Amino acid sequence: MNPIKNAFKSLSVTTTNVIVALIFFIITAKITNPAFFGKVAIIQLIEVVTSTFFYIIPGQIITREISYLYAKKEVNKKVIGKFLSFPFLALPFFSVLLLFPNYVKLAIPYLFLYLLNGDIGTVMIGMDMFTEGAITGNLFLIIRWGISIIAVLSHNIYLFIEIWTLGGILSVSMNYAFLSRKVGLILPSFDFAFLFKHFKEGLPLYLSSSATFLSSQGDRVTTAYLLGSYYLGLYQFSALVAGVPSMVLGALGGVLLPTASFYKALGKDERRMSSISFRVLSLITFLVVIISIPIAVLVVEKFFPDYTKGLEALILLLLANTLPFPIGALTNFIIAAKKSLRPFLFLSLLNGSLVLITSFLLIPRLGIIGGAISQVIVSAISSSFVLSYALREGVFVPAKREKVLLIFMPLIGLYEVFVDPPYLDFLLLLFIFILFNKVITLDDVKLIESFLPSKLKFITSLLKVFSGGRESQ
Template identity: 85%
Template sequence: MNPIKNALKSLSVTTTNVIVALIFFIITAKITNPEFFGKVAIIQLLEVVTSAFFYFIPGQIITREISYLYARKEINKSVIGKFLSFPFLVLPLFLILLLFTNYVKLAIPYLFLYLLNSVMSSIMVGMDMFTETAITGNLFLIIRWGISIIAVLSHNIYLFIEIWTLGGIISVSMNYAFLSRKVGLVLPSFDFAFLFKHFREGLPLYLSSSATFLSSQGDRVTTAYLLGSYYLGLYQFSALVAGVPSMVLGALGGVLLPTASFYKALGSDEKKMSSISFRVLALISFLAVIVSIPIAILVVERFFPDYIQGIKVLILLLLAMTLPFPISSLTNFIIAANKSLRPFFILSLLNGSLVLLTSFLLIPRIGIMGGAISQVIVSAISSSFILVYALRTSTFVLGRKESVLLFVMPLIALYEVFIDPPYLDFLLLISVLLLFKIFKTITSEDVKLIESFLPSKLKFVALLMKMIS
C-alpha cells in the first residue's frame, strides 16, 4: 500500500476531470446560459443527495473494513458480495424521484448506478486497486463531460442524462470485471445481520453525512429557492471552479484512509502518520491557495465573462474548501483508529443548521455572496471541532510546528480577501516557503520516509523538499 503512488493514480482522475470539465464549461458558457447550467447543477445536486441519504453503510466504513482484511490477507469474495448487496436493497427508495419533473425521473437509473459504483470504488481502494479505479474513473469522466457536449450543443437535458447513464453502465461493468478478476466471480449476497452490524457501526457517519448535506448544499438549495435557477447557475459555477484545488487535494487525501487503516492493522502509530500528513498537506494546501486564486480569476475573466460577478464568491469558497484541508484530513485517522464517530453527527447538525440560518439571513440581503460567507463560517467551526476531537482522542499531537501552521492558515485567508493584489502573490509564495524552512516544518526524517514511497521518476520531489527541510 504505497500512498504516494496511489495518490498519483487518483490525481490522474482529478486531472482528467479538470481538463475535460473545463472544456465542457467553456462550450456550455458560450452556447447556453446560466439557466441551463442550473439544470445540470440540479442533477449534480441529486448525486450529493444520493451519497448523503442513500449511502446507508458509509464508504469510509467499507474501505476501513476491507483494508483491515486486506492487510491481514483475509479478504474474500463473500464479504465483498455482502457489501455490494446494499445498493440493491435501497433501489426502491429512488422511486421517490418520480414525484419530480420529467428530467429528474429520467435520472433514477443513473443515480442507482452512481451509488453502486461508489460502493465498488470504496471496496477497490481498500484492496489497493487504485490503478483499476483510475482507469474506470478516467473513462467515466470522458463520457460524463466529453461526450455530453453533444447534449449541450442540442440544448437537450434529457440526452445529457442518457449519456451520463451510459457512462455509469460502462463504469460499473468495468469495476465489476476488475473485482471478479481479483477475487473471483462476485455476486450480491444479502446478509442482513452483516449489513445491519456495519450500518449500526457507521450510523454516526451516515447521520452526519445526511446532516452535512445541509451544510455543504444548503447554500445552493437556499439560493435556488430564493433567487432561482439563474443565480444558482452563477453560484454553482463559482463553487465548481473554486473546488478544483480541493479536488486535487482530495486525490492526495483520498489515499489516507485505506493507507492509515492498512498500516494501523499492521501496528503503526496513527499519531506519527497524522502528523506528517498534516504538515505535508499544509504545505500543499497553502501553495494551492496562493497559486489557484489568480489563475481562477484569470480563467473566469478570459473564458466566462457572464460569470464575472461571481468572482468574490469564488475566492471565498476556494478559501473555505482548500485552506482547512489538512485539518479535515485528520478525520481519516480518527476513523482508522476506531474512535467514536458520534460527535461528527452533532457537528454536522450544527453546521447544517448554521448554513440554513445564515443563508436565509444573508442571501436575501447580499445575494450569492451570503451563501459564500455561510460556507466560510461552517468551515471554520468544522475545522475547529475536528482539531479538538483529534487531540482528545490522541490521534493527533499539537506540537510547535503544527501550531505555527494553524496560526498561518487564517492569515493567508485574510491576506487573500482584504489585501491581495495579484502581483504580490509571488511574494506570499516565497514567504510560505521561507516559513517552512525557518521552522523546519518538514524534517529530514520526513523527507526520507516520503522518498521511500516515491517512484524513481519522482525522486526530484524529495530533493525539492530537502531544500526547505
C-alpha cells in the same frame, strides 16, 4: 499500500476531471445560459442526495474494514458481496423521483449506477486497486464531461442524462470485472445481520452526512428558492470553479484512510502518520490557495464573462473549501483508529442548522455572497471541531511545527480576502518555501523517499534542499 503512488494515480483522475470539465463549461457557457446550467446543477444536486441518503453504510467504514482485512490477507469475495448488496436495497427509494419532472425520472437508472459504482470504488480503494480505479474513473469522466458536450450543443437535457447513464454502465461493468478478476466472481449477498452491524457502527457518519448535506448544499437550495435558477446557475458555477483546488487536494488526501487503516492494522503509530500528513498537506494547501485564486479569476474573466458577478463569492468559497483541508484530513486517522464517531453527528447537525439560518439571513441582503459567507462560517466551525476532537482522542499531537502551520492557516485566508495585491503573491510564495524549510525535516524526507517510485526519486533531492538537511528535533 503506497500512499504516494496512489496519490499520483488519484491525481490523474482529478486532472482529467479538471481539464475535460473546463472544456465542457467553456462550451456550455458560450452556447447556453445560466438557466440551462441550473438544470445540470439540479442533476448534480440529486447525485449528492443519492450518495448522502442512500449510502446506508458510509464509504469510510467500508474502506477501513476492507483495508484491515487486506492488510491481514483475509479479504474474500463473500465479504465484498455483502458490502455490494446495499445499493440494491436502496432501489425502491428511487421511486420517489417519479414525482419530479421527466428529465429527473430519466435519471433514476443513472443514479442507481452512481450509487453502485461508488460502493464498488470504496472496496477497490481498500484493496489498493488505485490503478484500476484510475482507469475507470478517467473513462467515466471523459464520457461525463466530454461526450455529453453533444447534448449541450443540441440543448437536450434528456440526451445529457442518457450519455451519463452510458458512462455509469461502462464504469460499473469495468470495476466489477477488475474486482472479479482479483477475488473471483462476486454476487451480492444480502446478509442483513452483517449490514446492520456496519450500519449501526457507521450510523453517526450516515446521519452526519445527511446533516452535512444541509451545510454543504443548503446554500444552493436556499439560493434556488430565494433567487431562482439564474442565480443558482451563477452560484453553482462559482462553487464548481472554487471546488477545483479542493478536488486536487482530495486526490492526495483520498489515499490517507486506506493507508492509515492498512498500517494501523500492522501496528504503526497513527500519531506520527497524522503529524507528517498534516505538515505536508498544509504546505501543499497554502501553495494551492495562493496560486489558484489568481488563476480562477483569470479563467472566469477570460472564458466566462457572464459569470464575473460571482467572483467575490468564488474566492470565499475557494477559501472555505480548500484552506481547512489539512485539518479535515485528520478525520481519516480518527476513523482508522476506530474512535467514536458520534460527535460528528452533533457537528453536522450544528453546521446544517447554521448554514440554513445564515443563508436565509444573508442571501436576501447580500445575494450569492451571503451563501458564500455562510459556507465560510460552517467551514471554520467544522475545522475547529475536528481539530479539537483529534487532540482529545490523541490521534493528532501537534508539536511546535504543527502549531505554526495552524496559526498561519487563518492568516493566509484573511490576507487573500482583505489584502492580496498581485505583486505580493510572489513574496508570499517565497515565504511558504521558507516555512517548508522550518517544518519538514530530513527524517520526513527519508520517509517520503521510501514511498516514491523510482522515476520520481529526483523529488527527494528537492525536498532535501527545502528541508535544509535537518534531522528531527
